[in-house]
Amino acid sequence: MKLETIYKHFLTCDSVCTDTRKTGDNSMFFALKGDNFNGNKFAEEALNKGATFAVIDQKEYQVNSKYLLVDNVLETLQNLATLHRKKLNTPIISLTGSNGKTTTKELINAVLSKKFNTVATLGNLNNHIGVPLTLLRLRAATEIAIVEMGANHQKEIEFLANIALPDYGLITNFGKAHLEGFGGIEGVIKGKSELYDHLRDHNKTIFINETDALQLKQAGAYDKRILFGTQTELLESQPYVNLSFKNNHVKTHLTGAYNYNNICVAIAIGQYFEVSDQQIIEAIESYIPSNNRSQIIKKNSHYIILDAYNANPTSMIAALDNFKNQMNQNKVAILGDMFELGTDSKLEHQRIADIANSLELQYLILVGENFFNIETKHEHISYFKSFEDLKNEFNNFEFRDSMVLIKGSRGMALERVLDLF
Numbered sequence: 001m002k003l004e005t006i007y008k009h010f011l012t013c014d015s016v017c018t019d020t021r022k023t024g025d026n027s028m029f030f031a032l033k034g035d036n037f038n039g040n041k042f043a044e045e046a047l048n049k050g051a052t053f054a055v056i057d058q059k060e061y062q063v064n065s066k067y068l069l070v071d072n073v074l075e076t077l078q079n080l081a082t083l084h085r086k087k088l089n090t091p092i093i094s095l096t097g098s099n100g101k102t103t104t105k106e107l108i109n110a111v112l113s114k115k116f117n118t119v120a121t122l123g124n125l126n127n128h129i130g131v132p133l134t135l136l137r138l139r140a141a142t143e144i145a146i147v148e149m150g151a152n153h154q155k156e157i158e159f160l161a162n163i164a165l166p167d168y169g170l171i172t173n174f175g176k177a178h179l180e181g182f183g184g185i186e187g188v189i190k191g192k193s194e195l196y197d198h199l200r201d202h203n204k205t206i207f208i209n210e211t212d213a214l215q216l217k218q219a220g221a222y223d224k225r226i227l228f229g230t231q232t233e234l235l236e237s238q239p240y241v242n243l244s245f246k247n248n249h250v251k252t253h254l255t256g257a258y259n260y261n262n263i264c265v266a267i268a269i270g271q272y273f274e275v276s277d278q279q280i281i282e283a284i285e286s287y288i289p290s291n292n293r294s295q296i297i298k299k300n301s302h303y304i305i306l307d308a309y310n311a312n313p314t315s316m317i318a319a320l321d322n323f324k325n326q327m328n329q330n331k332v333a334i335l336g337d338m339f340e341l342g343t344d345s346k347l348e349h350q351r352i353a354d355i356a357n358s359l360e361l362q363y364l365i366l367v368g369e370n371f372f373n374i375e376t377k378h379e380h381i382s383y384f385k386s387f388e389d390l391k392n393e394f395n396n397f398e399f400r401d402s403m404v405l406i407k408g409s410r411g412m413a414l415e416r417v418l419d420l421f
Contacts, residue, residue: 001068003079007087009053009068010080016136017051018077018129025050030077031057032129043067074129081132082163090119090142093269094164096149096157096195097172098188099315100262101126103254103293104172105148107266110287114270114279116143123291126150131160144273152178152340154191161198169199170207170265174214175314180342193218207268209261228268234260238325239296239303250281253288255296255305258318292415299421303328304404308414311338311407313348319407320356328403330362334390334417336408337368350374357381363397365390368412387416394420 010016013028020042023029029046031039031054040061043054053066057073070076085092093108095101102124109120119142121134126148134147149160161169174189182188196219199206208219211229219225232245237257243250245267252263263284270280289295292309305326307319316338323333333356341348349370356364357378365382366372372385382397384390399421408414 001070003076003083006055006068006070006076006080007083010084010136013052016077016133017046018133020045020049023049023051027051029054031055031061031073032077033073039073077132077136078128078163081135082165084138085135085163085165088138088140088142090138090145091168092145092147092164092166093168093170094147094149094161094166094195095170095172096151096192097170098175098177098192098312099318100172100259101148101150102291102309103259103289104170104262104265105146106289107262107284107287108269109146110283111266111270111275111280112144112146112273114283115273115275117141118144118146120146121148124148124150128156128160128163131163135164149195151191152181154182154187155194157191157194158198161195165202166195166199166204168205168207168269169195171195171215171218172262172265173212173314174218175312176341176344176348177312177314178340179312179344180340184344189214189218196220199224207265207272209265212261226268226272229261229264232264232267237322238327246277248277248281250284252284253296255294256307256319256322258315258322259294297418299418302399302402302404302421304406304418304421306415306418307405307407308336308412308417309410311336311409313338313341313352316352316407317355319405320352320359323403323405324359326403328401330400330402331360332363332365332397332399332402332404333359333361334365334367334404334406334414335371336366336387336412336414337370339409339411345370346374350376353378353381362402363399365397367408367414387412387414390417391420 014026016028017023018030018032023046029051031043040056040058043056046054055068062069112118119137147164151157171192182191206225208215209229210227235242241252241254295306297304367384367390372383406414406417
């Protein structure tokens with residue numbers, strides 16, 4: 001079936017979905033395939049649950065006209081998203097980076113939604129499936145879209161940019177994330193900079209933190225760039241970030257100096273799109289982090305900094321640097337393994353252990369096989385091979401009105417530690 005025909009059917013639907021558990025009435029179901037599943041097998045179920053059409057790519061599953069047969073469901077989803085994006089021509093802001101993407105996206109959306117009808121990436125649906133799903137949520141009334149792009153290999157950002165065709169873009173930072181897939185930090189820089197390349201090639205606008213020399217270098221000399229970072233001032237970061245811009249004092253619910261630049265870009269984009277200063281302040285001050293990202297949680301007599309959504313060496317060092325400045329005598333750090341570091345894994349886990357050991361902490365607890373197997377172990381660190389091992393020994397620690405940092409990669413799911421206090 002031709003893409004234009006699929007698009008005509010799409011316009012009669014209220015939404016798209018790829019999961020029968022989330023199928024809504026009058027939706028269009030895309031029967032995606034994975035290593036362990038074949039969405040074609042679930043097309044009938046999706047239709048029974050309210051979907052109006054099911055896009056499939058195996059003819060044997062085509063029962064009637066509600067089954068739309070294509071050559072490749074994933075490619076159709078991606079091409080349909082680009083077609084829809086072109087038809088509406090909604091201004092799109094895309095962002096990528098090693099750390100802070102989702103928080104920055106949420107902040108930008110909070111600011112812009114004060115003035116505009118916006119659509120933003122839900123959660124971290126930022127890959128080759130998530131980006132098309134975001135674009136297909138655009139409607140004629142949508143005035144601006146904020147599209148997050150994630151990658152763990154080179155050429156992925158280029159691919160996603162060619163789907164979304166952004167009008168504006170930014171990179172939060174370059175850090176030691178997904179080193180295995182990118183082939184080292186130079187690969188990370190090259191891969192993330194594909195967004196800059198796309199924006200320059202299409203004569204679009206780049207937002208650049210001018211306090212970041214590497215960002216300036218990667219963006220290069222370019223007329224359509226908006227600089228930010230020197231118009232604001234960090235006032236304090238403990239326990240929450242407070243800053244000023246244009247003689248306005250902004251009090252946030254975000255902890256850590258590492259969130260300062262994320263806030264700065266949201267302010268800069270708000271100003272660019274002529275959101276009033278008061279609306280910008282209201283948006284940022286009312287934003288409360290969630291989903292295990294930079295949350296401060298009161299649990300019994302303890303204050304817990306829950307930053308367990310993900311971790312890499314760069315974000316781990318930033319979190320520890322922030323934590324050492326916390327004003328509390330009973331500080332506890334519970335750190336989990338960092339994944340996708342490839343051949344650098346042993347070195348980076350050792351480095352984090354060494355840095356954390358230099359802090360004045362009541363307890364330092366390292367969890368996961370990578371930390372457990374480092375070569376040089378420190379006497380005052382408690383090492384646990386798994387969360388279950390930590391759980392079994394947790395009551396042996398004597399926590400007293402503690403300030404606790406919990407951080408690790410998503411696969412460690414260290415938010416489970418909350419239930420142990």
